[in-house]
Amino acid sequence: MSSLRFNAIDKASLHKAIAIDLPDQRPDQYYGCYVFNRQKMRQYLPAPTYDALIDAIDNKKTLSREIADSVAEGMKRWAIDNGARHYTHWFHPLTDGTAEKHDAFIQHGADGTIVEEFTGKLLVQQEPDASSFPNGGIRNTFEARGYSAWDISSPAFILDKTLCIPTIFISYTGESLDYKTPLLRALNSVDKAAAGVARYFDPKVKHVHSYLGWEQEYFLVDEALYSARPDLVLTGRTLMGHESAKNQQLEDHYFGAIPSRVEAFMLDLETECHKLGIPAKTRHNEVAPNQFELAPIFEETNLANDHNLLLMSLMHEVARRHNFRVLLHEKPFAGINGSGKHNNWSLGTDRGVLLFAPGKTATDNLQFITFITNVMAAVHRHNALLKASIASATNAHRLGANEAPPAIISIFLGSYLRNVLERIETNDTEAWLNFSDKKGMRLDVDQIPEILVDNTDRNRTSPFAFTGNRFEFRAVGSSANCASAMIALNAAVADQLNQFKADVDARLEAGESLNQALLAEIRSLLAQCKDINFDGNGYSDEWKEEAARRGLDCEISVPRMFDAYLQPSSVEMFGRTGVLSKVELRARNEVKWEVYTKKVQIEARVLGDLAVNHIIPVAVRYRNILADNVLKLRALFPGKKGEELTTADTETIERISTHTATINEQAELMVEARKKANRIVDEREKAIAYHDTVIPPMEVIRYHIDKLEGMVDDRMWPLPKYRELLFIR
Numbered sequence: 001m002s003s004l005r006f007n008a009i010d011k012a013s014l015h016k017a018i019a020i021d022l023p024d025q026r027p028d029q030y031y032g033c034y035v036f037n038r039q040k041m042r043q044y045l046p047a048p049t050y051d052a053l054i055d056a057i058d059n060k061k062t063l064s065r066e067i068a069d070s071v072a073e074g075m076k077r078w079a080i081d082n083g084a085r086h087y088t089h090w091f092h093p094l095t096d097g098t099a100e101k102h103d104a105f106i107q108h109g110a111d112g113t114i115v116e117e118f119t120g121k122l123l124v125q126q127e128p129d130a131s132s133f134p135n136g137g138i139r140n141t142f143e144a145r146g147y148s149a150w151d152i153s154s155p156a157f158i159l160d161k162t163l164c165i166p167t168i169f170i171s172y173t174g175e176s177l178d179y180k181t182p183l184l185r186a187l188n189s190v191d192k193a194a195a196g197v198a199r200y201f202d203p204k205v206k207h208v209h210s211y212l213g214w215e216q217e218y219f220l221v222d223e224a225l226y227s228a229r230p231d232l233v234l235t236g237r238t239l240m241g242h243e244s245a246k247n248q249q250l251e252d253h254y255f256g257a258i259p260s261r262v263e264a265f266m267l268d269l270e271t272e273c274h275k276l277g278i279p280a281k282t283r284h285n286e287v288a289p290n291q292f293e294l295a296p297i298f299e300e301t302n303l304a305n306d307h308n309l310l311l312m313s314l315m316h317e318v319a320r321r322h323n324f325r326v327l328l329h330e331k332p333f334a335g336i337n338g339s340g341k342h343n344n345w346s347l348g349t350d351r352g353v354l355l356f357a358p359g360k361t362a363t364d365n366l367q368f369i370t371f372i373t374n375v376m377a378a379v380h381r382h383n384a385l386l387k388a389s390i391a392s393a394t395n396a397h398r399l400g401a402n403e404a405p406p407a408i409i410s411i412f413l414g415s416y417l418r419n420v421l422e423r424i425e426t427n428d429t430e431a432w433l434n435f436s437d438k439k440g441m442r443l444d445v446d447q448i449p450e451i452l453v454d455n456t457d458r459n460r461t462s463p464f465a466f467t468g469n470r471f472e473f474r475a476v477g478s479s480a481n482c483a484s485a486m487i488a489l490n491a492a493v494a495d496q497l498n499q500f501k502a503d504v505d506a507r508l509e510a511g512e513s514l515n516q517a518l519l520a521e522i523r524s525l526l527a528q529c530k531d532i533n534f535d536g537n538g539y540s541d542e543w544k545e546e547a548a549r550r551g552l553d554c555e556i557s558v559p560r561m562f563d564a565y566l567q568p569s570s571v572e573m574f575g576r577t578g579v580l581s582k583v584e585l586r587a588r589n590e591v592k593w594e595v596y597t598k599k600v601q602i603e604a605r606v607l608g609d610l611a612v613n614h615i616i617p618v619a620v621r622y623r624n625i626l627a628d629n630v631l632k633l634r635a636l637f638p639g640k641k642g643e644e645l646t647t648a649d650t651e652t653i654e655r656i657s658t659h660t661a662t663i664n665e666q667a668e669l670m671v672e673a674r675k676k677a678n679r680i681v682d683e684r685e686k687a688i689a690y691h692d693t694v695i696p697p698m699e700v701i702r703y704h705i706d707k708l709e710g711m712v713d714d715r716m717w718p719l720p721k722y723r724e725l726l727f728i729r
């Protein structure tokens, strides 16, 4: 009898919704109360300091040392007034999540007393011991030190009585060791490139912002049941588990009523979000049982990403208060949908125009077509890179699994926009060029707004879909740092826009009109990149064949997908935009391969343990009970009758034996494969060996364990089953 499992079930059934102490105030009164936002800056900083800081933030300038000291003083006073006693630089190393090291605001005073201290120097830069963070060999070859440096564009905040200062993290020699540094570089580069092109249409444009609205999917599991599943605790997903008789086939969970325990969790989480200035807005049930989604109002990409990272750590914390564990893994349960994090992405000018939104006038629409076409060209050229940017050991379980985008990057435009672009590409009559002529406008371009406003044309199977005024990059995984995708996408689009501008400028110099030049370049781009458009069913086998014919990247092995970062088109693009140097790209890939290997290695170990120590002993015990039974029945009913009475049992005994034998054999094979792979020095080769030789026996083992789960006495089964894990009461 498995006491662990049944104790967990008993304990889980005691967990009820806890009453939430909502703040007495209205949301606008506590919204952002833990953020050092402009309002707090004005209150706590001397006027000249405030002006200098805002100028530096808005116009991307560096702060003088005096101003930094003055900001630090005000920030410290605000933090202490709000209960903080420590401060930390908060950064995003190349692992999952964030890193922080807390220091108290104290210093020895002159007379042996303790005084509160926080200086500009401490605010601006620190030297965390970088040696334990992944760096892909950069630190070994150069210097052991790493620096964290203040990112003034993302406001400081208080979390758990600690003032958190968003920072970048770089090596002594300036190579990035984090996600934020290249993200800021990519955003800078797309700002300059897109503003250059946007000025063809509005010369007053100074800056273009990149916007991100992520949609975070997640699962909740009762804490007691979670603790009884070593695979969930150690790997974030179930490595075994037979499908529940009921799962998502009735589709009754999507947008269904939210269970009260979950609703209490959500309310608590949203309140925490709002206090930290994260504009959490939408919540709903997802398709799979126990699966939910939270989406905020979109924000500037760097801030939106900080907010997503902050949200992910808040989720873990708040979930525990409600006796839940939150699963951010892309595929915690086999047989039901996994979790993604759709990245809604757009570009907008500082004049308030969204560049992927069709406008009211012909000029607006030419601008719209210009930007859409350049995005298509960038995604086409760098489709393998974009896939690599969302690839990970965990997301691999979700991609191509017929509920998430396939492992091929294509763009869904919808039939109307696709038709418009086709006509632009083929139609070379003068009417197209004559945009000041009402008739010319009506030809097509003028109709775009009316039809696109009705944005019902949806395709769930597309990894990158146009959705009215933005693109939705759907292939991003639920546990990912969005920066990875946003770095690749913004940099690729920046590079494409720079090229486009150079080509258009050359035509202008040769005497062409602006419209002529733009349309000529748009047509030529469309001719080159239209293969990236695919509006059909991305799950079908025909698409896989068709995509290969079109030359789109069809690689399905994650360690090999990472190669895309080092192919010449990527290295050159990242070099031209100044987003990542070749040294950085190489180092990052080392980290990616290493992390891939380690994740699979941990899973393989946990699976081996569970199979050999938990499952097989239980199966053998059950088999012995059956065998005893057979012997006793045959003694009681000698001859034919005894045989008849025991046929079912002897068959089960045989089947159990086959399953346990296969599990044992495959477990040995898996250990051998691991040993062999561990001897490989090259990180890429090692990751490939894990992918090719360790994962296949893992899948076989799981198959046989799941079969045993369906045969062995339920009371003996040691692990909480899917039907217990997946339905919160």
Ligand code: ADP
Pocket (backbone or CB within 6 Å): 211, 212, 213, 214, 215, 282, 295, 296, 297, 298, 344, 345, 346, 354, 469, 470
């Ligand atoms: P759906 O599930 O229909 O895709 P949601 O409301 O769940 O839509 O999420 C849409 C997300 O897209 C939200 O975060 C929203 O703020 C964001 N979004 C809306 N417009 C833009 C835009 N122009 N740029 C970036 N994100 C956007």
Ligand code: MG
Pocket (backbone or CB within 6 Å): 215, 342, 472
């Ligand atoms: Mg969506």
